[in-house]
Amino acid sequence: MDLRLMEILDRNRQYIKDGKLPIYIPELSKANINALGIYISTLDHQEHMAGDYLYPFTIQSISKVVTLMMALEDQGKDAVFARVGMEPTGDAFNSMMKLEMIQPSKPFNPMINAGAIAVTSMIKGSSHEGIHRILNFFRKITGNQQLNINQDVYLSEKRTGDLNRAMAYYMRNVGVLKGDVEEHLDTYFKQCSIEVTCRDIARIGGFIANNGILPETGERLIKEEYVKIAKTFMVTCGMYNASGEFAINVGIPAKSGVGGGIMAVVPGKMGIGVVGPSLDNKGNSIAGVRVLADLSEKFRLSMFL
Ligand code: GLN
Numbered sequence: 479m480d481l482r483l484m485e486i487l488d489r490n491r492q493y494i495k496d497g498k499l500p501i502y503i504p505e506l507s508k509a510n511i512n513a514l515g516i517y518i519s520t521l522d523h524q525e526h527m528a529g530d531y532l533y534p535f536t537i538q539s540i541s542k543v544v545t546l547m548m549a550l551e552d553q554g555k556d557a558v559f560a561r562v563g564m565e566p567t568g569d570a571f572n573s574m575m576k577l578e579m580i581q582p583s584k585p586f587n588p589m590i591n592a593g594a595i596a597v598t599s600m601i602k603g604s605s606h607e608g609i610h611r612i613l614n615f616f617r618k619i620t621g622n623q624q625l626n627i628n629q630d631v632y633l634s635e636k637r638t639g640d641l642n643r644a645m646a647y648y649m650r651n652v653g654v655l656k657g658d659v660e661e662h663l664d665t666y667f668k669q670c671s672i673e674v675t676c677r678d679i680a681r682i683g684g685f686i687a688n689n690g691i692l693p694e695t696g697e698r699l700i701k702e703e704y705v706k707i708a709k710t711f712m713v714t715c716g717m718y719n720a721s722g723e724f725a726i727n728v729g730i731p732a733k734s735g736v737g738g739g740i741m742a743v744v745p746g747k748m749g750i751g752v753v754g755p756s757l758d759n760k761g762n763s764i765a766g767v768r769v770l771a772d773l774s775e776k777f778r779l780s781m782f783l
Contacts, residue, residue: 480518483528486776487514490768497756497764500736505634509535509738509755514765516773517676519684520748521693531676535753536631538735539571540679541616541669542594543686543708543716548615549600550704558600560584561654562593564711571718571761574645583652585645589715589733592645598669599655599662608661609668619685620678621694631737632671639667670735676751679741683749686731709743713781717767720760727771729780734762742770744779 491514499507515530549558567576567586576586585593598604603611609627617625646663649655655662684693686708690700712731717724724732730750732742738755740763752770754763774780 480526480528482776483516483518483526483773486769486772487516487529489772490514490765493765493768494754494756497758499755500757500761503631503635503638503736505628505631506536506736506755511756513738514754514769515676515752516769517680517751518748519677519680519751521684521688521746523693527676530753531751533753534628534673534675535739535755536628536670536735536737537672537674537679537739538670538737539589539591539594540682540733540735540739540741541672542589542597543712543733543741544616544619544682545594545598545601545612545669546588546711547690547700547704547708548612549597550707551700552602553600555703555707558588558597561600562586562588562596566715566719566721568719572641574641574648577645577648584654585649587711587715589711589718591642592649595642595646595662595666596649596654598666599657601665604662604665609665612665612669613672615699616672616682619692619699620674620681622678622681625672625674625678627668627671628673629671631673632668635667635671636664639663642666674739674751676739676753679739679751680749681751683741683743683751685749686743687745687747687749689745709745712743717762718760720758720762720767724762724767725782728767728774729782730770730774731781732770734766736761738763738766740766740770745781747779
């Protein structure tokens with residue numbers, strides 16, 4: 479247990495009560511609202527941790543960063559960005575408002591739900607191999623062969639995912655999504671339901687911080703250019719319509735999920751995983767954001783300094 483990290487967690491516990499558990503995916507409302515944990519994995523092989531870093535939660539939207547890199551590897555940059563844009567929306571993560579705004583119609587970016595569903599549909603084998611290739615890739619970059627899908631969360635998402643379903647069918651109508659919509663949605667719901675701990679997302683962060691090379695083995699899995707794109711989206715869209723504020727207060731590329739996780743990447747240095755299931759009104763971990771702000775200030779981690 480790292481005492482400096484523990485102190486940062488303790489200082490920010492007070493914010494938990496100002497947030498809420500998500501109820502639109504009923505299974506997520508069963509989380510422990512008081513959990514708060516952090517795990518840091520540095521590229522020079524140090525590990526620092528504090529609090530509930532072993533608390534299991536579903537990865538949710540943090541998965542979108544990884545599936546984006548996979549789709550870029552499979553299809554190349556031009557094909558991916560023919561079907562999804564590069565601009566922040568300023569709207570909620572599940573908003574469908576701007577889906578019709580770009581002509582020809584496409585979702586604004588790969589970090590909002592519509593864009594992420596489109597991206598997942600572009601991963602080779604997404605509709606027949608389903609989740610297997612994606613899950614195996616997550617196992618490889620976390621170094622955790624036990625990683626699996628939380629079936630209760632997956633079924634809960636599938637049952638209540640009508641907004642995602644509506645966006646997916648709309649996207650098929652305009653040609654952004656091709657093939658079997660239900661199969662693609664199923665893969666997306668499963669990718670969001672992968673159960674992780676802070677350590678797992680710190681490891682993914684470390685892989686991204688190391689530009690797509692596994693720190694343990696030196697094996698390159700993703701082209702540097704595609705990792706650069708992923709990090710850039712984390713800065714501009716990773717915290718949804720709080721990305722601007724987060725860039726000012728924290729200044730680290732990051733991606734949040736409604737499971738309460740935040741994955742942060744200090745390029746060339748470390749991956750950070752934080753969990754705190756109590757969410758603010760934009761769907762980001764309310765205490766987790768403050769923890770990262772304190773950490774960034776204390777260790778001068780902002781990329782804009
Ligand atoms: N699975 C969630 C959804 O589709 C992911 C959203 C999130 O983590 N912000 O609504």
